[in-house]
Amino acid sequence: MLTLGHIADTHHGHRQYGLTQREDDMVSSTRTAFEEMIDDGGTDAILLPGDLFHSRDLRPKILHQTEQVLAEVPDDVPVLVSRGNHDENLTPREVTWLNYLHQRGHVVFLKADLSTDPETAQFERYDPDEPGEYAGFYDIETTESDGPVRVFGLQWRGARTGQALQQVANGIRKTNKEYGEPAFTVLLAHFGMEDEVPTLGGTVTHAELREVKDVVDYLALGHIHKRYEASDWIFNPGSPEAHNTREGRDDWEHGYYSLTVKPDALGSGEAVNFDVTHHETKRRPYYRIEFDVTAYDSPGELESAFREHVQSERVAVEKYCQKSAYTAHGEPRSPIIDLRFTGTLQFSRGDFRTDDLAAAAEEQCDALYVQVNTGIRTANVQQLISEIDEEEVFKDGRLNTAALEDRVFETITQESVYAEQASDVAGVLGNAHQMAQAEEAVEDIRESVSSARRELFPDFAENVVLDIDEDPFGDSTDDASAEGDASLDEGDEVPEVVNE
Structure with a gap:
């Protein structure tokens, strides 16, 4: 019997709410899950498909804690990791912390070479004597079958995932032809399924997985922070810790899987049967x-x-x-x-x-x-x-949104520090909204608001900088947005606009 542990989205280094304790929670939840996997009947490997880290820029403390956790895993239990959007974006650095952990022997970093052949992914076999910077696949040998349990890795690809999956399917076929057929195949990947998170951009459809399903028995997913399963072969365990108030609700399950492949199923030449059990992680309520x-x-x-x-x-x-x-x-x-x-x-x-x-x-x-x-x-x-006067906000039976917005903005502004010029401020807000709807550049919106603020309130404007890190009106399905904050993995709640 062969057992695999499947955990994802550990987000080491996430100092949620600026609290050091939450940063420590992320590591302790991973440590406890690893201990349970190993102590409760043992595990032959640990699968971690993405977002081991919360950021590619690590404080020394986080790297040290992560190495300590990994050092506690027995030497004969490999930790197989693929890259998530928080570990590294779509333009990775020459050497990442996953490369570092791989070369140090703490993990086996698995990823596909998608650049050599636009049709077929290239997968290099892991060699413990010459590990290199990463590997493409890892074979777990079993005594119960002629072939190994073969684990492949696909790194985060954002909106390009669909194309990458076709390359992966072709690459797995090519690899199996070269190295022999495995008894069981696992693919580590980091993306969401559209029927589970329809509002999240860059998700994958079941149609895009048809070719992959022909060559993969167990798709080990990460990226979405709640547990879900699909079609008896797609499994996402949910992050060990909740990362916002929505994820903290009872209807969001968090934990890890134990995957057991029975000896009589391995090498039978038929569809492989396996058992999957979900376990809750110890976490902050x-x-x-x-x-x-x-x-x-x-x-x-x-x-x-x-x-x-x-x-x-x-x-x-x-x-x-x-x-x-x-x-x-x-x-x-x-x-x-x-x-x-x-x-x-x-x-x-x-x-x-x-x-x-x-x-x-x-x-x-x-x-x-x-x-x-x-x-x-x-x-x-x-x-x-x-x-509201219907004649004011309705014209020819249609809602005059500009008039309604102006009334709302002015009423809200009257309760703020800008009350003395509520009408003018309402106009500024309305103009910014119209610019956003017209998809004007965020820099232009910023300058419009800033210059109006300087003109209306010169005493308030000194040394004030309007800081917008990224385009809030961008298309969430494009690469730049898709490789951003996976705190949206779960589906973050949209912050309300309030006037304090």
Whole structure:
């Protein structure tokens, strides 16, 4: 019997919310999962299809911790790794940290040579005596069959994945012809399936996998941070840790697989049967607390009611954190609180001090961190919506979105530090929105907003820089966006635009 462990998206180095403890959580969750794989009946290899690291730029501490975890894996259990979008983008450096770990013997870095032949991927066999910078495939020899269990690797390709999969299918056939047919074939890859995450760009369809399915028995995926399975051969375990409040919900499963291939299936010449079991990882709990602000007429009244509400949730929070998945060495981990405010605020938004309320929740629940999500309206905005003049915002039976936007922007601005020139600021916001809809360059939008701010508020504008790292209006399916933040793997929640 041969057993493989399948884990993905460990994201070593992710200092979530700027917390060192969350950075350490990423490593400890990986370590515990490796220990379970090895101790619970043993494993013959560990598969890790992408995003071992959260960034290709590592702090020394992260590399050191990762090497320590890998050094604890027995020498006869290879850790087979492929590249994810966080490990390296589509224009990799000459030497990466995965190359380094490969050359040091900590992992076997598997990737396909896709540049030599546009039709057929080239796969070099791993040679422990001359490992090189990477390998194309790794053979796990078995005594129960004439052929090995053969593991191939495909690196992150973003929107080019479909083309790469055709090359991989041809390359596997060529490799098997040269080195002999395996008893069982695994492919490590880093992408999402469209029916699992339809809103994520760069996903793969089942049609694009038809050729691969003919030559692969088990597709070991990473990239999407929740568990899913498809067609009895595609498996994605979910990241060991949740990386945002949406991923922390109970309907997002996180963990790793153990894959067992029975001896009588190997080398039988028929379709290979195997058993797959999913295991929850030990991780940091997320707990959601919701609070409706509608009934409270003053900040003091709201704060008192909020503290009472959080106090009433304490028992539920403690019970939730005692679940086996959230305990480390028998002790519950302090939770991350997903604090959500809803409803209509009856007083000025400027008097709604979410930082103070979050601090109170953190203290009362013994939380590691409180993530605030504010989905409220103020009474003024609510009144605006109820009093909108149909003749103003509807013309010939059609919605005049420009007029509606102007009213909304002006009402929101009246509750901000720019209230004295609310009409002018509303015009700036409306213009920026129109420029974005027209797909004008982000640099032009930035300059438009900055120059208007300098003109309207010269006292505020000194030493202010509007920092936009990337085009927020770009096509999420193109290569530049696809190779970006895999925190969207899971499907991040779109941040709400709020006026603090």
